[in-house]
Amino acid sequence: MPPVISPDKCLRCGLCADICPLEVFGCRPAKNEMPTVRYPDECWHCNVCALDCPAGAITLRHPISHMILHVDSPFLKNSGQGGPHAAD
């Protein structure tokens, strides 16, 4: 479930559902209802719902399938500044 809404913080304003470029929350919810993540597979992880939420109620969860593959910097490793894993 990519965007996670905190029910305690959510003001039920509907803004996130209105502005999501992928319409992940479906239609704007009825007044005083919290949006639901209707179409999680369609999330682009663009983060604009979290940016625009007036209550800071949304956090994005990035799926394991989308993990950022990374290694210790080859440059730093070669120059002996490679950090904890430099000797691997």
Add this chain to the structure above:
Amino acid sequence: MLPIKEILDADVVIAGGGIGGLMAAVAAARAGASTVVLEKAHTKRSGSGAGGNDHFACYIPEVHGDLATAREAILGSLVGGDQDRDVLDASLMRSREVVDMWHSWGINMKPRGDWLFEGHAFPGRPRAFLKYDGSNQKKVLTAQALRAGAVIVNHSPVLELLPVPGGMGGVLALDTSEEKPSFRIVRAKAVILATGNPCRLFVSANTPGLMFNIGVCPACTGESIAQFWRVGGALVGMDRGYRHAGPRYSSRCGKATWLGVYRYPDGSPIGPFTTVPSRETSDITGDIWNSSFSDLMVNGTGPAIMDCGGASEDDLKHMLWAMGCEGLTGFLAQMKQEGVDPGRHGVVFGQYEPHGIRGIEINPETGTNLPGVYAVGDHVGNFRTNIGGAAVFGLISGEQAASYAAGASPCQDVENSPWARERMAYYSTFAGRSSGATWQECNHAIQQILTDFAAPGPHKVRSASLLKSGLKFIGDMRRRVDAELCTPTAHELMRASETLAIMDMGEIMIRCALERKESRGNMQRSDYPFTNPMLNGQFIRIVNGENGPEISWRPIHR
């Protein structure tokens, strides 16, 4: 038949409220035309510029001197040389005006105090990409369009163009503001197409099976290209397909903002252009040896690593700030969550699936072969400078469409035209079914076929045998889609319409690829393994004529 929720009248209707569409709305409304923007999502945060961008291709006379300097810098970058020069020049000539406009509206085009050109550049050579802070661009452009008097209808994706004899009568759209689908008609004398970059044609290279993990906005599937084609519009370059690159497995465009060096895992640089991180140029190897990311995987020397190690604290801070301007706030948060520190870690880069197959042919005034139809932005076939081009031609198209509409007569009942009735009945069939195929099935099916039978390279070949087979399989799938597709909600009907556009574009792509009896760039034909010099500097042009697709070659304007 689904109900028509609303009929609106306008001089100019704009399909898509992205960068190009909103600039068109400002210009058309300022020129006195009644203007309606139909946007699939919400203009404040939609499209590939939703969260921001940070490089704006432009010509600033006091920086570049003559126009040729900026032009050559652009043609040598990722947007590439295959574009009509007269169209490119027309956009560059007014780019300064748009940069000043944006700055005066509150989009910071000088976030470092003065003109700063960075990225997509060769060391020591002129640069044409202005560094700016686009993080608020969609909100600012929306406010300007409204201030100019345009009407914006959000949650209303355009489904079809509605031509009338000798011109345009308007568009058919869907209303997705409610669960139940309904139609919206805008009767208009001129139409501006601005639905963005065609994507979702090929299986996601990063996460096969997860269709929305792609570099550009997945809601943009080039619907205008297909809609324009269906009513006789001319397309160019449709056999091409560009493969962007970026972080693996979290797909996101914006690679020129990374200031590091592309390296082999042993630390040696992949390309000859830079050996130390540089915020001025970034490593242009990623633009000009675009296939390197795949080549290294195929020859076993990979993976390719974007390595910012060795950059100064100040440069790293600058890069992270620029990523925020660029709309990469989600990616920044992800790096933090996953403990990725670009100062300490190299990030594996890979090539993404092809997107941005070329599209609508425009003239330097953004007009097309159909009177009353204008096109701007990423779905244009014979020109491309991304955000800068979309913005400038947005402005030009708005002016042109307004002036055309002033001399055209209104169409009273375009909703009753045979084409409008036929298409409304077609979409209503899917909405009326209670069970059947989902749009996802159909999208996966077309992606599989195109990836297997028609994908551009690297490390992929096309041939008459493969392409003709692909065409047959698309035909087979189309019959099943027509018979089985079922879209109970407005949201699903919207995604289905995108999928139908992808099917049309896939078919057009194959027809054009069959016409190219040679190998060129990433378009490799196993049955024609040579480059034919007679085809240098030529575009394939295709029109849906009365007797079916008409394909021809035409010179790229130099």
